[in-house]
Amino acid sequence: MKPAFATLLLSCLMFLLPSQLEAELKVGATIIDVTPTKFPVLVNGSMVSRSVKKVKTKVNARAIVVADGEDRLAIVVVDSCMLPRPLLDEVKTLAAQRTKIRADHMLISATHTHTAPSSLACLGTSADPDYVPYLRGKLVDAIAKAEANLEPAQVGWGLGKAPEYTALRRWIKRPDRISNDPFGNPTVRANMHAGRKWEDVTGESGPEDPDLSIISFQARDGRPIALLANFSMHYFGDRDLSADYFGLYCNGLQTQLGKDVGEDAPPFVAIMSHGCSGDIYRRDYTKPTEQWAVTDDINEYAAGLIKITTDVYKKIQYRKDADVEMAEQRMQLNYRVPNQQLLEWAQKVVKKTGDRLPKTTEEVYAREQIILHERQSTEVVTQALRIGDIAITTTPNETYALTGLKLKLQSPLANTMVIELANGGDGYIPPPEQHLLGGYNTWAARSAGLEVLAEPKIVESDLQLLEKVCNQRRRFYRQSQGSAVKAILAAKPVAYWRLDEFNGPRARDTSGNQRDAFYEPAIAYFLEGPHSKSFCGGDETNRAVHFAGNRLQARINDLKDHYTISLWIWNGMPLDAREISGWMFSQGPNHGLAAYGDFLGVGGTQHPGKLLYMNGADRKLHAGKTAIERWTWNHVALVRDGKMVRVYLNGNGKPEIEMESAPGTEGVVLEQLFFGGRTDNQSNWEGRLDEIAVFDRVLTAEELKSLSK
Incomplete structure (x- = not known):
């Protein structure tokens, strides 16, 4: 073929087939009810084991699948306290067999409601043996159904601020008010909710993150398909089986934004993912008691976040040509295992406990020492994905707000969301300096057992993955000069x-x-x-x-x-x-x-x-x-x-x-x-x-x- 003719042919192809030369974004979404059918059911979120018999609100798995013609990825958020990595690995393997999505292109996270069925053994609560296999199948269904709903789409980013709805729950104690940990040692220099007593504390132990981040997916004609939100607030607290404020937010948003979706189209899906909230709660202890929370009503709390979301939603601008990219890394991290003296103490306590479940904090943490000693280390998964100029990265932990800010402010893309408790539930990972201040978030257990340097290792892994999917170097953070x-x-x-x-x-x-x-x-x-x-x-x-x-x-x-x-x-x-x-x-x-x-x-x-x-x-x-x-x-x-x-x-x-x-x-x-x-x-x-x-x-x-x- 002569060069001139080849050039002419290429020009014609570019003129006639422009859609083939740019990413064709497609999105599908769905909601799958994962409420258990067998009661009572074990529930996570407490120091000792508990179960519930009643359902206040259904718990769901909400899924989005995004494709660009070459790659596909899935994002699933489950109304659960924490989800174990081995279970999620099984789900991804099974879902990959039913779909065109690679297992390493699936992100599955928990909302962290403390009133959901237990699928992960933690502290005094075991995983519910009947619920785990039931949930496994439902999550596979969610990914497959979301993929089946794929349609041409557009995507946009929005950012709201909700400082009244989030605050630091971990406060630093005075040096003369240090208390003992479960092992009898005076190490608790900082702890959750210590700010309730102003005379006992010197201040908060870290920053909060007021960002309410929003990724909106619409059909090409502007019909809403799905909205993925992210906010850093631990949980509100509810009764019986409940999706907490996460579920109320999603249901309320679906009512408002989904009212114009036609009968022939899939229902609009709203999702609230969990931001970095390990040291966050809704009560602002910097204020007098009567001003601790913007509201003590869970419905009003969810309604306030919905109002912020809808205000931002109206201003979102969309693009149709967004391509997608995703990467993950698996790392082996050590547990902070007990020394010989602590192990012997734990063995004595557990021996006295016998076959019954632990009933006290001492018994719970004694059993945890033996479990950490037996396991020694664990595998964790980190991920990053990009949809056009929007990035998402994950941690498999309950991460402090500071960790989320580190990732957002150093990400190659300004529009970055951080989803925690994704692809596993490996407990708290305080920044290393916070270990010196002690407190519940640092006590070695499956709920907080990773090595002291786990946080910087996971942050660095996430930043490297972000650089890879964005094909850009991370930003260097430095404050602006006023x-x-x-x-x-x-x-x-x-x-x-x-x-x-x-x-x-x-x-x-x-x-x-x-x-x-x-x-x-x-x-x-x-x-x-x-x-x-x-x-x-x-x-x-x-x-x-x-x-x-x-x-x-x-x-x-x-x-x-x-x-x-x-x-x-x-x-x-x-x-x-x-x-x-x-x-x-x-x-x-x-x-x-x-x-x-x-x-x-x-x-x-x-x-x-x-x-x-x-x-x-x-x-x-x-x-x-x-x-x-x-x-x-x-x-x-x-x-x-x-x-x-x-x-x-x-x-x-x-x-x-x-x-x-x-x-x-x-x-x-x-x-x-x-x-x-x-x-x-x-x-x-x-x-x-x-x-x-x-x-x-x-x-x-x-x-x-x-x-x-």
């Missing part, structure tokens, strides 16, 4: 730490002087910081870290006796908890109080709530005049001008503290700096710090005022 950041940088700091990291140990120096600082281990990351609109752009949240007894270490080897420290503080300690609520800044060698060190803190029973200054030479406390309210952001600046020390609060031109600091530090190089604690680790900071800047000169009161806005 006017307050630009003001600090304009003042030429020698070091500037924004403290916006997802994890440690390194705190990036934003000044450009390459003076990164290093976090000690007991730190909670990515909490809300001060004045987001000033420090960031748009609707971005400014981020801070919460110190739980450890510090941030830095070295600046040319800082002498003319310098300024600027930082934002948020004190978490009740003012009557100890003499000094906490030291936020100190300098000198580690593990001691140097005579030339400056120390800055906040008073407790001594000088309640007032700024404190101490010099290592005389070690006398000097207090400010203004009391700082607990759990509020305040700007503090320490200025050393030779022998003179001035401490400023919130840009006030008149210092809170002004004094001559004898014997002075003239000529001494103050190399080692600590933030969030004292050099000897006494009364370290309990609360948040943010936007720490160090200057090798004396800033004027006017300059400090500009930094406090």
Whole structure:
């Protein structure tokens, strides 16, 4: 064939067959009732075994199949607390035999309702032996029926915000209020619902994620086919057998959006998948008791989320040419198995229990130690898929909201959804630093037994899979720079730490002087910081870290006796908890109080709530005049001008503290700096710090005022 003729033929084909040269998106969806037929049925979600006899709302499996002419994938969300990987592997194998979908192109997740039949043995509850085989067949049917409903379609992305409907349930306790774990050890520094008692806690242990993410599928004529939503809220709580708020949301949305679907078309399918909610609940403990929840009625709660969804739905824009791509990885992860001493303790407890089911927390966790010892490790599945410019990734665990934010903010695509408890139910995976804070989410069991580094390993696996299906590199997360950041940088700091990291140990120096600082281990990351609109752009949240007894270490080897420290503080300690609520800044060698060190803190029973200054030479406390309210952001600046020390609060031109600091530090190089604690680790900071800047000169009161806005 001559080149000219070949070119002409190719041009004609491109003109005549454009649909063959772009992805032809097809979507099918269905709902399969998976309510058990045999009662009573065992139900997951409690420490000890329980069963129910009544059905309040049906439980369902809701499935979507997406195809582009070359590849097909299935997404199934089941009204279940957790689903075991071996069962789901069987379902996928059977479904692959009945459909044209590969087993590794199927995503099956649980909503995490705590009132659904048990299909996974966990803590004191066994899997229901009659329900598991029944569910297996129903899930295969769901995938096959959704595929049978495939039709030409279009897809769009929507994002709503629902901060009133989600909040942190895991709070950090005061260092003098630590409680015991089930093994008798005082390790519980953070725990679920500890925020109910404000006097016991110093603050939340992580961020929340208010995103209500929506993927909408429509027929080419605009008829709704399916909607896949994703939200981070653990569960509401219901009675008897129930799909919880997940089911109420889906049913209500189907009523509203599906009313115009004709009789000849498949019914509209709404799905609520579970976002990263391991440390999330609906009660906002930052508020007084009467304001803990936006509503205590489950129907009103679901209706509120439906309203947000329908408002977003109206604005969604669609594309018809979306192609699909999916990938998965299987990893072997270790369990945190008991040492010999713990194993012997567990064996003694289980021996006393005999053949009966465990009735106490001690008995439950003793049995779990033996199970972990026997298993040693397990296989977990991670996945990523792409539908056009929309990405989904999964974790087989109850993941913290921080983990979801890590994945969303680093995904190659801005439109990314994270579905947890997918393709398995391997329990909680706290970020590594959260293990140091202890609590129920960290107690070794099948419900939280994976190795300490499981979370970063799963995050990295997901990011690599996202890069693969998107054919793009991950994004590098860094906070945007608002006017307050630009003001600090304009003042030429020698070091500037924004403290916006997802994890440690390194705190990036934003000044450009390459003076990164290093976090000690007991730190909670990515909490809300001060004045987001000033420090960031748009609707971005400014981020801070919460110190739980450890510090941030830095070295600046040319800082002498003319310098300024600027930082934002948020004190978490009740003012009557100890003499000094906490030291936020100190300098000198580690593990001691140097005579030339400056120390800055906040008073407790001594000088309640007032700024404190101490010099290592005389070690006398000097207090400010203004009391700082607990759990509020305040700007503090320490200025050393030779022998003179001035401490400023919130840009006030008149210092809170002004004094001559004898014997002075003239000529001494103050190399080692600590933030969030004292050099000897006494009364370290309990609360948040943010936007720490160090200057090798004396800033004027006017300059400090500009930094406090």
